[in-house]
Amino acid sequence: MNASTQSESDNAMDLSKWAKVPGVLIAVGGIGALMGALIPSLREQFAFSWLVAFMFYLSIGLGALFLVMAHHLFDASWSVPIRRYMEHLANLLPWMIVLFIPLAIFAPTIYGWMNLDPHAHHALAAKQPLLSIPGFYVVSILCLGIWWLLASRLRYWSLRQDETGDAECTYKMRLYSYWGIFAYAATVTLGSIMWVKSLNYHWFSTIYGVYYFAGSVWVAAGVVYIIGMILKQQGPLRDVVQPHVFYYIGSILFAFTVFYAYIHFSQYFIIWNANLPEETFWYQMRESGSWMEIGYIIIFGHFFLPFLALLRIDLKMTFWWMFCLGVWGCLMHFCDIAFNVMPLLHPDGFVLHWLDLACLAFMGGLLAKIYLKYLYSSAWYPQKDPRLAESLGIYVPSAAERTGSEA
Amino acid sequence: MAEEKQPYGLIAQFETPADTLHAAEEVRDAGYSQWDVCSPFPIHGLDKAMGLKNSGVGWFAFIGGVVGFTLGMLMIWYMNAYDYGIIVGGKPMFSPFGAFPPSYELTILLSSFGALFGMLFLNRLPRLHHPLLKNRRFAQATHDKFFVVIECEDPKYSETETRRLLESVGSTHVELVEE
Numbered sequence: 001m002n003a004s005t006q007s008e009s010d011n012a013m014d015l016s017k018w019a020k021v022p023g024v025l026i027a028v029g030g031i032g033a034l035m036g037a038l039i040p041s042l043r044e045q046f047a048f049s050w051l052v053a054f055m056f057y058l059s060i061g062l063g064a065l066f067l068v069m070a071h072h073l074f075d076a077s078w079s080v081p082i083r084r085y086m087e088h089l090a091n092l093l094p095w096m097i098v099l100f101i102p103l104a105i106f107a108p109t110i111y112g113w114m115n116l117d118p119h120a121h122h123a124l125a126a127k128q129p130l131l132s133i134p135g136f137y138v139v140s141i142l143c144l145g146i147w148w149l150l151a152s153r154l155r156y157w158s159l160r161q162d163e164t165g166d167a168e169c170t171y172k173m174r175l176y177s178y179w180g181i182f183a184y185a186a187t188v189t190l191g192s193i194m195w196v197k198s199l200n201y202h203w204f205s206t207i208y209g210v211y212y213f214a215g216s217v218w219v220a221a222g223v224v225y226i227i228g229m230i231l232k233q234q235g236p237l238r239d240v241v242q243p244h245v246f247y248y249i250g251s252i253l254f255a256f257t258v259f260y261a262y263i264h265f266s267q268y269f270i271i272w273n274a275n276l277p278e279e280t281f282w283y284q285m286r287e288s289g290s291w292m293e294i295g296y297i298i299i300f301g302h303f304f305l306p307f308l309a310l311l312r313i314d315l316k317m318t319f320w321w322m323f324c325l326g327v328w329g330c331l332m333h334f335c336d337i338a339f340n341v342m343p344l345l346h347p348d349g350f351v352l353h354w355l356d357l358a359c360l361a362f363m364g365g366l367l368a369k370i371y372l373k374y375l376y377s378s379a380w381y382p383q384k385d386p387r388l389a390e391s392l393g394i395y396v397p398s399a400a401e402r403t404g405s406e407a
Numbered sequence: 408m409a410e411e412k413q414p415y416g417l418i419a420q421f422e423t424p425a426d427t428l429h430a431a432e433e434v435r436d437a438g439y440s441q442w443d444v445c446s447p448f449p450i451h452g453l454d455k456a457m458g459l460k461n462s463g464v465g466w467f468a469f470i471g472g473v474v475g476f477t478l479g480m481l482m483i484w485y486m487n488a489y490d491y492g493i494i495v496g497g498k499p500m501f502s503p504f505g506a507f508p509p510s511y512e513l514t515i516l517l518s519s520f521g522a523l524f525g526m527l528f529l530n531r532l533p534r535l536h537h538p539l540l541k542n543r544r545f546a547q548a549t550h551d552k553f554f555v556v557i558e559c560e561d562p563k564y565s566e567t568e569t570r571r572l573l574e575s576v577g578s579t580h581v582e583l584v585e586e
Contacts, residue, residue: 265507272504275496311469313461393451 012234022372025365032358037102045355047106048345053359054103055196055212055337057367058096062188062213063220064089065151067252069184072154072177077387078248081240082228084381087158088374089224090151092367097144099363103195107136112344113201123202123278131201136194143191150180158382165384188213196337199344203282207267214263215302218256219333222326225249229319236380242393243317250316253329257310261303286339289349294339302332334360413586415538416442416558417569418545419578424450427553430576431456434555437572441561445539445548464525471521472514479510538586545584556584 036046064086071079071086079086108114114133118125129135153176161169189209197208205211228249231237271279286295306325315321338350382388389396421427424446431444435458444453480503487493488501498505527533539545539556548554555578557569566583573581 269504269507273496275498312465 015230015234022365022368025361026369029358029360029362029365032355033362036355036358037106042355043106044109044345045353046359047102047109048341049353049355049359050102050106051110051195052334052337052341052356053363054096054099055341056334056360057092057099057363058191059212059216059333059337060220060223061090061093061096061151062147062184063217064224065093065147065154066184066213066217067220067224068154069150069177069180072173073181075174075387077390078245080385080387080391081237081242081381082224082245082249083385084158084378085227085231085375086224087151087155088371088378089220089227091155091374092371093144093147093151095367095370097148099366100140100144104137104140111136111198111201113198127201130194131198136198139190139194143187143194146183146187150176150184154180159378161385162379162383167386170386185209185213188216196340199341200282200285202278204279205267205271205282207263211260211263211267214256214260215333215336218253218260219329221249221253221256222322222329225253225322226326229323231380233319240381240392242391245391246317246319246322247313250310250322253306253325254310254316257303257306261307264298285343285347288343288347291339291343291349294335294350297335298332298339301328302336306332414559414566415584415586416556416560416564417566417573418539418542418582418584419555419557419573420544420547420580420582421553421555421577422579424553426577427555428453428456430555430573430578433572433576434557437563439557439561439563439569441558441564443556445545445554445556447549447551447553462526463529464522467521467525467528468518469521471525472518475513475515475517476510478517479513480506483509538584542582542584544580544582 033046033050036042036049067079068083068086068090070076071083103110113121113124113131114136116124118128118132124131130139154173157169157172157176160166161173192209192212196212197203197205225246228237228241228246232241268283271283285291306329309321309325310316338356342350385391419430421430427444427446428450431453434442435456444450444457446453483506484501487495492500494500544552545554555573557564557573563569570581
């Protein structure tokens with residue numbers, strides 16, 4: 001641990017004045033969003049703003065779910081102390097079902113293809129039965145249902161492990177992660193295709209699901225770092241989370257910075273190289289007006305800046321630096337989602353509408369309130385995980401070593 | 408050869424990783440700079456106990472990467488756009504997108520070269536001989552013994568004081584090694 005982290009972790013800050021923020025965000029954002037939903041002239045803007053905010057927060061939950069499953073799949077020890085708060089983060093996914101209701105209602109406003117006849121539009125006919133009204137709702141329910149099941153079951157067995165310490169709990173969590181990672185890959189692809197890619201129903205890109213996944217884990221890693229940092233500094237995880245854990249989360253963030261850029265570049269490069277009008281139109285839409293500048297912001301802000309900022313090992317463990325980077329990551333991910341969604345509504349360029357902020361504030365406040373409730377409802381870290389001592393750097397001799405026998 | 412034998416340094420043997428770690432902390436606090444610890448396996452926390460800073464290899468890798476990327480872009484621009492321009496698929500003569508994949512490969516290639524050769528350079532490798540390799544006892548460093556080695560070149564080195572320090576921190580055997 002370097003000197004600055006040590007001194008920072010020794011004095012907890014008074015965060016009580018922030019306790020009211022989620023409530024204020026819910027009230028102000030809720031009123032704004034409600035106005036958007038009710039006033040007919042604002043309805044279209046509201047629906048798109050809601051979609052951007054929904055996809056933004058969905059990313060954080062999905063990214064956390066992935067990190068929890070990866071933890072079990074690799075039988076990792078380093079991430080045991082941070083597992084519990086990631087499980088809570090993943091359990092925001094069931095609440096995304098509630099937040100999906102406005103999208104379910106306003107889907108015909110957002111998705112132009114819902115009002116078209118597939119018999120008259122070849123691109124749409126080729127994508128039946130996926131891009132049909134029943135297809136949309138079936139896929140949506142399937143995706144949200146599977147995420148609900150995975151997130152809640154993984155946390156259920158984790159909490160049970162706190163009580164019983166049985167090996168069964170570990171095996172159950174591994175089982176859910178085992179089939180879960182396949183279901184996750186399929187549902188993240190389906191969800192991102194259905195809710196974002198189908199905005200341009202003509203378009204196709206086989207890498208799109210991976211692209212949304214890469215951005216999701218990237219933004220979630222930044223959020224996980226910040227939450228871990230706060231919990232360490234404020235006390236609950238002070239003696240539990242070792243400094244090298246932050247180095248590892250920083251490394252995940254770094255890896256996904258490169259992975260995201262690799263995936264997004266691949267998508268662009270293949271389309272650029274083939275130069276087929278039925279593919280290039282997607283980027284053409286996103287090169288008109290100030291969307292071009294947003295594109296540059298994504299190249300430099302989503303990749304170059306974090307890439308350079310995360311290269312040094314000591315900076316990956318410097319709290320204030322990583323805090324700024326995590327917040328910046330959220331901003332960049334918002335730009336990325338807006339870049340995918342908003343050119344449909346504002347073809348001439350990026351517009352920051354007050355409804356964008358209202359939807360983000362409402363959802364953010366609500367999810368933060370739920371998250372805090374979850375955090376306080378259980379132990380801060382897995383109490384009886386078999387790898388807990390190992391993750392703390394404590395050596396626990398086996399029975400044979402204690403008695404000196406070879407048994 | 409009638410060459411006079413020069414002393415190389417003092418080696419001190421330790422029996423456990425914990426003793427070694429503790430000894431390293433004492434040697435570090437005593438202010439030595441030309442010294443090293445040899446162990447059959449990595450000991451966690453030894454870099455901190457020895458007061459080692461982050462290695463400079465990263466800089467070699469970084470500079471290698473920057474050179475590789477620049478070289479790749481320049482090469483493709485020179486060949487496809489400047490020296491012998493060919494229109495391919497209606498694309499511009501030079502585009503950073505088309506040039507990116509090879510440049511990216513060169514970035515990785517030269518940064519790994521930078522890391523490898525930078526490591527060898529900083530370690531002053533390869534070298535054909537090291538005075539410690541003559542010492543029979545030191546061969547145990549690859550088996551089950553741990554050694555702290557303080558070189559005579561260290562400005563703080565003194566035959567008696569250094570020996571006393573090593574013995575006081577729990578060494579089971581201190582020996583002078585010659586060049």
